[in-house]
Amino acid sequence: MLNSVDYLGNITLDVAFAPKKFVDANPKMTQAFIDAMDDATALIAKDKKLAAEIYARSSKIKVDPVEIQDMIVDPDTRFSTVPTGMMQFSEFMHRAGSIKLKPTKWSDMFVPQLASRPGS
Structure with missing residues (x-):
């Protein structure tokens, strides 16, 4: 499955x-x-x-x-409090037409306090 x-x-x-x-x-x-x-x-x-x-x-x-x-x-x-795979997911959502504006980096989607973490 x-x-x-x-x-x-x-x-x-x-x-x-x-x-x-x-x-x-x-x-x-x-x-x-x-x-x-x-x-x-x-x-x-x-x-x-x-x-x-x-x-x-x-x-x-x-x-x-x-x-x-x-x-x-x-x-x-x-x-985890480290966002993982967000750019991959936002790319998919952009291609599918779910979002019009694709973020340039994962931290654009989260509060500034998380920006120093090793997200993706």
């Missing part, structure tokens, strides 16, 4: 969005959010079982922590 990773590679598909006006007006809050995401990513990398248990406890639906842990350890699942 093929999936999106087979076609596009392991690219970032889930991102958090905020209006530029909000980000510009709230740089400390934006950085705090990024720091919290970095902490969560580090926890997942360090202790997948604990991360699954925390998710299961906080979920509004009943979910087995073992099922969550199975998803976390899947080799195609990655947790």
